[in-house]
Amino acid sequence: MKPVKIGLLGLGTVGGGTLEILQKTLPEIQGRLGQSIEVVAIAVRDLNRPRSVDTTGIELTDDPMQVVTHPDVEIVVELMGGTGLARDLLSEAIRLGKHVVTANKALIAEFGNELFALAAENNVIVNYEAAVAGGIPVIKAVREGLAANKIEWLAGIINGTGNYILTEMKKPGADFAAVLKVAQELGYAEADPTFDVEGIDAAHKLTILASIAFGIELQFNKVYTEGISKVTAEDIQFAEKLGYQIKHLGVASRTDNGFSLRVHPTLIPNSVLLANVHGVMNSVLVKGDHVGSTMYYGPGAGAGPTASAVVADIIDVIRWREQPQKARVPALGFVTEALQSAPVVSIEEIETRYYIRCFAQDHAGVLAKITSVMAKHNISIEQVVQEPCKSQPQDATLVMLTNRVKEANLNAALSDLSQLEEIDGEIARIRLESLQ
Amino acid sequence: MKPVKIGLLGLGTVGGGTLEILQKTLPEIQGRLGQSIEVVAIAVRDLNRPRSVDTTGIELTDDPMQVVTHPDVEIVVELMGGTGLARDLLSEAIRLGKHVVTANKALIAEFGNELFALAAENNVIVNYEAAVAGGIPVIKAVREGLAANKIEWLAGIINGTGNYILTEMKKPGADFAAVLKVAQELGYAEADPTFDVEGIDAAHKLTILASIAFGIELQFNKVYTEGISKVTAEDIQFAEKLGYQIKHLGVASRTDNGFSLRVHPTLIPNSVLLANVHGVMNSVLVKGDHVGSTMYYGPGAGAGPTASAVVADIIDVIRWREQPQKARVPALGFVTEALQSAPVVSIEEIETRYYIRCFAQDHAGVLAKITSVMAKHNISIEQVVQEPCKSQPQDATLVMLTNRVKEANLNAALSDLSQLEEIDGEIARIRLESLQ
Numbered sequence: 027m028k029p030v031k032i033g034l035l036g037l038g039t040v041g042g043g044t045l046e047i048l049q050k051t052l053p054e055i056q057g058r059l060g061q062s063i064e065v066v067a068i069a070v071r072d073l074n075r076p077r078s079v080d081t082t083g084i085e086l087t088d089d090p091m092q093v094v095t096h097p098d099v100e101i102v103v104e105l106m107g108g109t110g111l112a113r114d115l116l117s118e119a120i121r122l123g124k125h126v127v128t129a130n131k132a133l134i135a136e137f138g139n140e141l142f143a144l145a146a147e148n149n150v151i152v153n154y155e156a157a158v159a160g161g162i163p164v165i166k167a168v169r170e171g172l173a174a175n176k177i178e179w180l181a182g183i184i185n186g187t188g189n190y191i192l193t194e195m196k197k198p199g200a201d202f203a204a205v206l207k208v209a210q211e212l213g214y215a216e217a218d219p220t221f222d223v224e225g226i227d228a229a230h231k232l233t234i235l236a237s238i239a240f241g242i243e244l245q246f247n248k249v250y251t252e253g254i255s256k257v258t259a260e261d262i263q264f265a266e267k268l269g270y271q272i273k274h275l276g277v278a279s280r281t282d283n284g285f286s287l288r289v290h291p292t293l294i295p296n297s298v299l300l301a302n303v304h305g306v307m308n309s310v311l312v313k314g315d316h317v318g319s320t321m322y323y324g325p326g327a328g329a330g331p332t333a334s335a336v337v338a339d340i341i342d343v344i345r346w347r348e349q350p351q352k353a354r355v356p357a358l359g360f361v362t363e364a365l366q367s368a369p370v371v372s373i374e375e376i377e378t379r380y381y382i383r384c385f386a387q388d389h390a391g392v393l394a395k396i397t398s399v400m401a402k403h404n405i406s407i408e409q410v411v412q413e414p415c416k417s418q419p420q421d422a423t424l425v426m427l428t429n430r431v432k433e434a435n436l437n438a439a440l441s442d443l444s445q446l447e448e449i450d451g452e453i454a455r456i457r458l459e460s461l462q
Numbered sequence: 463m464k465p466v467k468i469g470l471l472g473l474g475t476v477g478g479g480t481l482e483i484l485q486k487t488l489p490e491i492q493g494r495l496g497q498s499i500e501v502v503a504i505a506v507r508d509l510n511r512p513r514s515v516d517t518t519g520i521e522l523t524d525d526p527m528q529v530v531t532h533p534d535v536e537i538v539v540e541l542m543g544g545t546g547l548a549r550d551l552l553s554e555a556i557r558l559g560k561h562v563v564t565a566n567k568a569l570i571a572e573f574g575n576e577l578f579a580l581a582a583e584n585n586v587i588v589n590y591e592a593a594v595a596g597g598i599p600v601i602k603a604v605r606e607g608l609a610a611n612k613i614e615w616l617a618g619i620i621n622g623t624g625n626y627i628l629t630e631m632k633k634p635g636a637d638f639a640a641v642l643k644v645a646q647e648l649g650y651a652e653a654d655p656t657f658d659v660e661g662i663d664a665a666h667k668l669t670i671l672a673s674i675a676f677g678i679e680l681q682f683n684k685v686y687t688e689g690i691s692k693v694t695a696e697d698i699q700f701a702e703k704l705g706y707q708i709k710h711l712g713v714a715s716r717t718d719n720g721f722s723l724r725v726h727p728t729l730i731p732n733s734v735l736l737a738n739v740h741g742v743m744n745s746v747l748v749k750g751d752h753v754g755s756t757m758y759y760g761p762g763a764g765a766g767p768t769a770s771a772v773v774a775d776i777i778d779v780i781r782w783r784e785q786p787q788k789a790r791v792p793a794l795g796f797v798t799e800a801l802q803s804a805p806v807v808s809i810e811e812i813e814t815r816y817y818i819r820c821f822a823q824d825h826a827g828v829l830a831k832i833t834s835v836m837a838k839h840n841i842s843i844e845q846v847v848q849e850p851c852k853s854q855p856q857d858a859t860l861v862m863l864t865n866r867v868k869e870a871n872l873n874a875a876l877s878d879l880s881q882l883e884e885i886d887g888e889i890a891r892i893r894l895e896s897l898q
Contacts, residue, residue: 047610047752054612057677057800058605060788155607161753163607169494171591171599174483174773176490241493299759302738316483317597317760317770323735324756334753337610345789352496353784364493 029062030344033099035090035115036106037070040129040156040336042079043329044105047337049080059341069093069106094119101343103336104128113137120144120152125347127339129156129332135230135246138237142357149351153339158231159184159308161331162324163338168238168312169359175314177239179279181292181461182310183303184231186326187215187222188254188274192291193304195259196266202255214306224253225274225289232276235310236287239278240368241360245287248370252290260416261383261454264425265293268409270381270458271301277459284369286376293381293427293458300461311461319461374434379408379458381427382440385415387448388422395446396424403439405431421450427458465498466780469535471526471551472542473506476565476592478515479769480541485516495777505529505542530555537779539772540564549573556580556588561783563775565592565768571666571682574673578793585787589775594667595620595744597767598760599774604674604748605795611750613675615715617728617897618746619739620667622762623651623658624690624710628727629740631695632702638691650742660689661710661725668712671746672723675714676804677796681723684806688726696852697819697890700861701729704845706817706894707737713895720805722812729817729863729894736897747897755897810870815844815894817863818876821851823884824858831882832860839875841867857886863894 034041048055048063056062068081069090087093094102094115102119104112109132116126116133120141128134134141134154145152155165159182168177183189187209194205206223209215221227229249237244254274265272270293279286294301299321303309308326313319325331346354358365386392397407406429415421428436440453470477484491484499492498504517505526523529530538530551538555540548545568552562552569556577564570570577570590581588591601595618604613619625623645630641642659645651657663665685673680690710701708706729715722730737735757739745744762749755761767782790794801822828833843842865851857864872876889 043752051610051612051751054677055610057796058609058792060792060797060800161750162756163603166602166607167599170778171602171774172770173494173777174487174491174770176487241490299735299738302735314597314770315487316479316766318767320598320758320760322603322756322758325754330752331754334608334610334750338607341609342606345785345791348786348789349781349784353781355781356494356496360493361496364496 027061029064030100031064031066031098032101032103032340033067033093033096034065035069035093035102035104035112037068037077038105039329040332041068041105043333044103044336045079047333055337055341059344061344063340066098067093067096090115091118095122099124101125101127101340103340104130105336109133109136116141117144120148120150123148123150125151125343127153127336127343129154129336131157131227131230131234135233135244138234138244145357146351146362151343151346151354152357153343154234155339156332156335158234159310159322160324160326160328161334162308162310162322162326163335164310164322165238167322168235169355172312172314172317172320175316178313178315179277180235180239180310180312181275181277181300181459182232182235183273183300183308184276184310184326185222185228185274186306186308187219188228189303190214190306191223192254192257192262192272192274195262201259202257223255225251228274228276228289232278232287232289235276236278236285238359239312240280240285240366241358241364242285242366242368245370248287250288250290250373254291256454257291257456260423261456264383264411265381267411268427269296270294271296272456273301275459281371281376283375284371287370288373288376291456293456294461298461374437375432377430377432379428379430379460380436381425381456381458383423383425383454384443385418385421385450386424387420387450392448393424395448396443399442399446400428400439402442403435405429405436405439418450463497465500466536467500467502467534468537468539468776469503469529469532470501471505471529471538471540471548473504473513474541475765476768476772477504477541479765480539480772481515483769483773491773491777495780497780499776502534503529503532526551527554530560531558535560537561537563537776539776540566541772545569545572552577553580556584556586559584559586561587561779563589563772563779565590565772567593567663567666567670571669571680574670574680581793582787582798587779587782587790588793589779591775592768592771594670595746595758596760596762596764597770598744598746598758598762599771600746600758601674603758604671605791608748608750608753608756611752614749614751615713616671616675616746616748617711617713617736617895618668618671619709619736619744620712620746620762621658621664621710622742622744623655624664625739626650626742627659628690628693628698628708628710631698637695638693659691661687664710664712664725668714668723668725671712672714672721674795675748676716676721676802677794677800678721678802678804681806684723686724686726686809690727692890693727693892696859697892700819700847701817703847704863705732706730707732708892709737711895717807717812719811720807723806724809724812727892729892730897734897810873811868813866813868815864815866816872817861817892817894819859819861819890820879821854821857821886822860823856823886828884829860831884832879835878835882836864836875838878839871841865841872841875854886
């Protein structure tokens with residue numbers, strides 16, 4: 027049987043990793059697939075750059091459209107990133123009736139609806155396992171493995187950089203800025219770390235996970251996104267004392283008024299396995315109505331893990347293209363007619379528990395005053411810790427965990443609290459999820 | 463489009479759960495699959511038993527062959543268990559050209575080779591996701607999600623009863639017999655607990671996992687199987703002091719001489735996420751050459767989780783039957799011609815680290831004598847703990863962790879050790895895996 031011919035757009039970290047797998051592990055892959063795969067063309071940025079991978083016998087070009095239109099290329103694999111040129115190239119590949127595999131989370135989260143519609147018209151597959159949580163086959167788990175369930179919610183550590191930073195901040199004396207600097211030196215964080223630490227990368231991934239879990243269109247611009255730059259080492263220590271870890275989570279859940287899609291630092295109980303996911307590792311916890319909670323864990327980035335997901339997608343495309351379109355796994359897990367249009371609720375409408383930390387003057391009656399403000403807004407305090415404040419010696423640091431309350435309600439309480447003359451400086455607020 | 467018609471063999475816990483999903487979550491499933499599923503016939507043991515599920519409009523029969531030969535039934539779903547009648551029924555279903563879904567781990571582990579060969583001849587699919595780790599889609603993850611990797615090893619907590627017992631034995635004063643009794647009262651363990659506590663159930667699952675990971679035929683009778691009944695609460699406490707948890711693991715790995723397939727109690731480092739999997743939960747850790755380590759976690763038993771996997775298999779069958787056989791995921795993950803015949807090595811040939819616990823007379827020179835026996839066999843002791851022995855006041859309890867050593871070598875050393883007059887009673891030995 028003739029090998030299936032593919033073209034790569036990009037030969038950077040993931041492109042090189044993909045080529046290496048298709049060379050080194052080809053016997054294993056052939057054993058699984060029953061046929062061979064051949065890379066026939068690769069688009070690179072600079073033809074003269076020395077390569078650590080062997081490209082003998084492969085057409086290299088610096089014009090990516092040549093790979094897309096290459097008469098032998100049956101599957102176009104996009105590993106160049108960005109949402110401009112990549113979008114145009116994949117749209118053209120789809121129009122030419124070619125199947126597509128991409129690792130591009132921004133492209134899928136922002137332009138996936140358009141690409142999937144075009145793919146359906148042209149009877150081709152767009153696969154994107156590597157776009158979420160790198161090497162962990164979580165797209166496959168949710169779209170296929172849990173297909174018998176109505177997904178109630180999911181919560182994931184889906185940005186390795188952020189999780190590395192929060193993990194390192196647990197070490198004595200560490201603070202956000204210092205840890206970020208080390209992460210940059212180790213190559214875990216970009217020179218401009220905004221995408222990772224402000225949660226944009228996680229929001230891209232959460233957008234995709236929410237769509238395949240609930241059967242809703244991709245709505246990246248509706249995701250509430252809060253980064254980790256305001257989390258302090260002190261917050262992490264207080265959380266730990268109370269039995270929690272602070273993790274930067276993507277959370278998608280059903281509410282009475284629609285779907286909640288959000289990325290923010292979150293206290294989660296130590297007793298939950300997800301709280302033990304440390305360093306650069308990723309993990310996604312998914313709650314289905316019949317299966318209960320299942321969790322998927324592994325490396326979320328890097329050449330090998332990402333390329334592992336890309337090649338698994340290529341294998342699926344080779345299998346699925348033999349099916350009529352109606353029998354294939356739909357791009358968003360649900361057939362187009364079944365996609366729901368339920369709204370995404372604003373962050374003010376969510377209901378959860380909260381960690382509140384403030385600096386308050388350390389004299390009698392202050393705690394009573396604070397709790398009475400909270401009570402006025404019908405917020406119960408379930409745990410309180412008070413300690414001498416290190417940065418402001420006249421103050422105590424006061425930490426409270428609330429009961430479940432609507433965020434709008436909590437905001438009103440915090441606004442009243444901040445008016446108290448006994449409160450010094452800003453009040454920190456971190457959401458708390460029990461994940462049960 | 464007409465619904466796909468299926469027949470169930472068995473309406474016990476899992477059968478009832480499957481019927482309930484296909485009733486309660488059908489709109490969600492139809493949204494994913496683009497078509498409906500209808501249960502038309504069910505074989506039950508006793509037609510007169512009252513049912514908690516609604517069987518209106520479904521043909522009930524106490525002759526399971528009637529379901530198999532039912533002219534409308536396109537997919538036969540076997541949830542009755544056992545390897546006698548179930549084997550005959552599924553063989554007949556396959557001969558009639560019907561696709562098959564089963565949750566029966568014993569049947570697949572012991573007779574899968576025969577069933578898969580028959581299925582290939584008859585161009586039908588046999589799916590068995592629910593046979594391993596209940597609701598966790600780990601068969602899908604290994605056969606499809608990690609298909610770009612050569613799997614190096616896997617290790618799993620794949621028997622919830624055993625993991626529950628070992629977890630409960632950490633509580634003060636608990637011992638194996640008392641915890642087993644509670645597990646039986648809670649319904650976590652059978653009246654005859656042999657299958658679970660002696661590792662047979664785990665060996666069935668490990669057989670299947672090893673085959674799809676490495677591309678080898680099912681070889682249940684080659685699995686080394688050791689249960690948990692000899693693990694003491696004291697061993698669990700010593701392990702914890704040394705930074706380890708004792709888990710009942712199924713381990714499959716490549717060695718220089720063949721594949722190692724084994725089920726036994728194992729010390730694993732606290733720092734490994736798998737060590738934090740407690741209670742009745744299951745989890746499988748898989749090491750691939752490109753992806754590195756990924757882990758899959760969730761409930762390994764129960765009506766909802768098991769039925770979730772059964773229904774996901776039904777959905778896959780409905781999709782895959784539209785493909786030519788060569789494009790389908792092969793039953794053991796690899797096409798028949800690619801299956802390897804490398805041998806399974808005996809337990810004496812494995813190389814790993816060991817936890818050794820013995821009772822030794824508490825006087826000067828005893829430790830030196832013991833370590834010199836070990837040294838004679840080229841075994842280094844990497845950690846030692848000595849404590850007063852509770853059960854034998856004249857003795858000390860001595861615990862040692864060895865370096866990596868061949869099991870045959872260790873056995874020789876233990877045999878020599880047991881000859882020392884300073885050693886009282888049996889020497890306990892538990893394997894230790896770093897899982898890196």
